[in-house]
Amino acid sequence: MPASTKIDPLTDDPRAPGFGIYVHWPFCQSKCPYCDFNSHVVAAVDQTRWAAALVRELEHMRGLTGPRRVRSIFFGGGTPSLMEVATVEAVLQRIHALWPVDDDVEVTLEANPTSVEAARFRGYRAAGVNRLSLGVQSLDDAQLKFLGRLHTADEALRAIALARNTFPRLSFDLIYARPGQTRAAWEKELRAALAHAADHLSLYQLTIEPDTAFARLHEKGAFILPAEEDAAALYELTGEICAEAGMSPYEVSNYARPGAECRHNLVYWRYGDYAGVGPGAHGRVRAGEAHLATRTMRAPGQWIEAVERLGHGLEASEEISPAEQGDEMMLMGLRLEDGVALARYEKLTGRALAKARIESLVADGLLIQEEGRIRATSQGRLVLDALLARLLV
Numbered sequence: 001m002p003a004s005t006k007i008d009p010l011t012d013d014p015r016a017p018g019f020g021i022y023v024h025w026p027f028c029q030s031k032c033p034y035c036d037f038n039s040h041v042v043a044a045v046d047q048t049r050w051a052a053a054l055v056r057e058l059e060h061m062r063g064l065t066g067p068r069r070v071r072s073i074f075f076g077g078g079t080p081s082l083m084e085v086a087t088v089e090a091v092l093q094r095i096h097a098l099w100p101v102d103d104d105v106e107v108t109l110e111a112n113p114t115s116v117e118a119a120r121f122r123g124y125r126a127a128g129v130n131r132l133s134l135g136v137q138s139l140d141d142a143q144l145k146f147l148g149r150l151h152t153a154d155e156a157l158r159a160i161a162l163a164r165n166t167f168p169r170l171s172f173d174l175i176y177a178r179p180g181q182t183r184a185a186w187e188k189e190l191r192a193a194l195a196h197a198a199d200h201l202s203l204y205q206l207t208i209e210p211d212t213a214f215a216r217l218h219e220k221g222a223f224i225l226p227a228e229e230d231a232a233a234l235y236e237l238t239g240e241i242c243a244e245a246g247m248s249p250y251e252v253s254n255y256a257r258p259g260a261e262c263r264h265n266l267v268y269w270r271y272g273d274y275a276g277v278g279p280g281a282h283g284r285v286r287a288g289e290a291h292l293a294t295r296t297m298r299a300p301g302q303w304i305e306a307v308e309r310l311g312h313g314l315e316a317s318e319e320i321s322p323a324e325q326g327d328e329m330m331l332m333g334l335r336l337e338d339g340v341a342l343a344r345y346e347k348l349t350g351r352a353l354a355k356a357r358i359e360s361l362v363a364d365g366l367l368i369q370e371e372g373r374i375r376a377t378s379q380g381r382l383v384l385d386a387l388l389a390r391l392l393v
Helices: 045-065 085-098 118-127 141-146 151-165 183-196 213-219 228-244 263-269 300-310 322-333 343-351 356-361 378-382 382-390
Strands: 019-025 069-078 101-109 131-137 171-178 200-204 248-251 252-256 271-278 282-287 291-298 314-319 365-372 373-376
Touching: 019 045, 019 263, 045 085, 045 271, 045 291, 069 200, 069 263, 085 118, 101 263, 118 151, 118 252, 131 151, 141 151, 151 171, 151 183, 151 228, 171 183, 183 200, 183 228, 200 228, 228 248, 252 271, 263 271, 263 322, 271 291, 300 373, 322 343, 356 365, 356 378, 356 382, 373 378, 378 382
Parallel strands: 019 069, 019 271, 069 101, 101 131, 131 171, 171 200
Antiparallel strands: 200 252, 248 252, 271 282, 282 291, 291 314, 365 373
């Protein structure tokens, strides 16, 4: 087995998650009303200063993780396509200097259609980015306006075409189950998106997150989301249409052609280790015998000042108990089409899941158990929180 896959201390499974690095860029051109991510609108950014701070925090993280082999790198945000090419290049060069890196490492950068420039795309590609994730969100101009997006549908399609001609791999996001959205309208939009998709789509149902503009508007009755049964019907329709196009729902909200799954997200969902740098970044890293949950300061100004003073912006680095690790692994793993290996769960926690609970969930059509793994059925994915509550009591 290649060294790049045999790096999970808990299993020799070829589906071992590996180790990834997440880099958070917290700045945006505007704040979307549905977004609860750590993103901030500022007039200007000193990119030289920010590149130096990201590099310095990477150096601190290398001290925690040891010489793990890097399987994936992900620039998230915020809007990472607002980063100068030199900033991306500095971060990638330092990662390669600090850790051994897979020859076929996946390097993803998130982008918005409004920040698309051909020259910058070529620069990112030359720096080592080989996968782009575009925040399209809709192909309908009226819905884009409702979602607070700054681009039009035509701009989105031009950005998709440019990305397909620049990067080996491409994904883009859409948001559905929007107010008043019918099955026919979503089917038309999704089929149009599939005509432009390369190998991966992230399709999210609109949810109301606390402390967002949409939360305040929703509370005032400014709009109404589809009823639960209507949203479930849209989810099922999404799976059917994507399957026709050869896109498998390898995770609850993510669809890909075979082999095009996002490796970095699989690190999360398969409960691998990852180092997180930048404001508000989370991480899960093994430091000796301890499994640590790390979290950096959310406020960009506070974070960068701490990094320049201390070498890192960590505000928490806490050991996770084996039982908590097992809960986290199930929470993430049952989102996946291939589920969770029971032997890995037992090795991680030192205990087995109750056989009676598994059998009860199987009998109710919510869970499938086969070949030493458990996975949620399509019905189970619709009620995943309730399924987990019964399984992990």
